[in-house]
Amino acid sequence: MSEFDQAYFDRGLERRGTECVKWDAMLEQQGDPEMIPMWVADMDFPSAPAIQAAVAKVAAQGTWGYTRNGDRDSEALSAYWQRRHGVSIRKEDVLMSPCVVSGMRMAVQALTKPGDGVLINPPIYGPFFESIRQSGRTVVESPLIQGDDNRWTLNIEEMDAKLAAGEAQAVMFCSPHNPCGRAWSREELSQVLDLCRRYKVPLICDEIHADFVYAPCRHTSILTLASEEDAVLMLCAASKTFNVAGLQQSSMVSRNAALLGRVKAQRDMSGVTFGNPFALAATRAAYTDCDAWLDGLLLYLAGNRDLVVEHAKKWPKVRVTKLEATYLMWLDCRQLGMNQEELGRVVREAHVFVTDGLFFGSHGEGFIRLNIGCPRAQVEAALRRLDTVFAK
Numbered sequence: 001m002s003e004f005d006q007a008y009f010d011r012g013l014e015r016r017g018t019e020c021v022k023w024d025a026m027l028e029q030q031g032d033p034e035m036i037p038m039w040v041a042d043m044d045f046p047s048a049p050a051i052q053a054a055v056a057k058v059a060a061q062g063t064w065g066y067t068r069n070g071d072r073d074s075e076a077l078s079a080y081w082q083r084r085h086g087v088s089i090r091k092e093d094v095l096m097s098p099c100v101v102s103g104m105r106m107a108v109q110a111l112t113k114p115g116d117g118v119l120i121n122p123p124i125y126g127p128f129f130e131s132i133r134q135s136g137r138t139v140v141e142s143p144l145i146q147g148d149d150n151r152w153t154l155n156i157e158e159m160d161a162k163l164a165a166g167e168a169q170a171v172m173f174c175s176p177h178n179p180c181g182r183a184w185s186r187e188e189l190s191q192v193l194d195l196c197r198r199y200k201v202p203l204i205c206d207e208i209h210a211d212f213v214y215a216p217c218r219h220t221s222i223l224t225l226a227s228e229e230d231a232v233l234m235l236c237a238a239s240k241t242f243n244v245a246g247l248q249q250s251s252m253v254s255r256n257a258a259l260l261g262r263v264k265a266q267r268d269m270s271g272v273t274f275g276n277p278f279a280l281a282a283t284r285a286a287y288t289d290c291d292a293w294l295d296g297l298l299l300y301l302a303g304n305r306d307l308v309v310e311h312a313k314k315w316p317k318v319r320v321t322k323l324e325a326t327y328l329m330w331l332d333c334r335q336l337g338m339n340q341e342e343l344g345r346v347v348r349e350a351h352v353f354v355t356d357g358l359f360f361g362s363h364g365e366g367f368i369r370l371n372i373g374c375p376r377a378q379v380e381a382a383l384r385r386l387d388t389v390f391a392k
């Protein structure tokens, strides 16, 4: 029996007063001490003991000068991706960056020109839009298609047509997809990669949610399909999986040396080169000594997901997206007939704080996103409160 069982995750931890965005910024902004935070994508669980020990060891150094990002770091990342996802990553394929969003921005700036179009599949994580627009590029949208079974799929024909028409000079893809919860199949990923090959455009693939894929689905990394000739850049981090996002450490990975060289030049120009000693130590520990913790977490989150799916049967006008991946549930509230402002207000009045669907672009209108990365009692409390709005 693993020590990381249901009882372990049920305990959670008190985060109020740590300056965390999820609780403290929400309280400051909303002024409602009763509000349950089910929004920003981090979790209300303690990080794995091996990470806590690694960070404590660095804290005990008593001095924290410039710290190198060395072979140990890339070896830990490689071993992890090989073990967990069957991907082989060489040392020379990896570039460090502080976070995935900064990597996304550097990639857009390095691999496209001002005015170029970048194709994305909304509804999608807000910074996809910002990293394109604020870099002076144009957002080109090919929205996902919602199936009758609440599973979302790509519109490959439309993506093909937009690329064929020269509307986009790069594709930025989210795999697994936030907020639509898809773990893309090998076939779907191959279709996207084939389009990028055919139209000779780079593919930037954000795999930050790779570890949160529920059986029987599996995460297929784009790197298992791409060769050295492909203009493919994969972005990943231990931050989401192991709840160390505040430490700021991520990686950009490509087997294509020329492409990685362009991204490196952009990164160096931005002045970002080194991580910090706490982040590096935490990430090495995460990639090396935390598999049992992660396996326990995945079972626990699958239990939270099943609980929400079962409970939502009481909500006749809310459709819950089938969650193959991530701990973020995408709720389609359009049948309630409320406008976005009203929807946000009634949910807040029920003392539950969720992410507004419009954070994911205009195709998120009528939706909210519920973060279930927290102890089950917190999920249950939020669901009971949402009954006052949805069980009608």
Ligand SMILES: Cc1ncc(COP(=O)(O)O)c(C=O)c1O
Pocket (backbone or CB within 6 Å): 041, 098, 099, 100, 101, 102, 125, 174, 178, 206, 208, 209, 237, 239, 245, 250
């Ligand atoms: C798809 C996706 N990419 C990136 C991020 C943020 O990553 P980082 O904190 O490393 O910038 C998130 C956070 O929710 C996310 O969902």
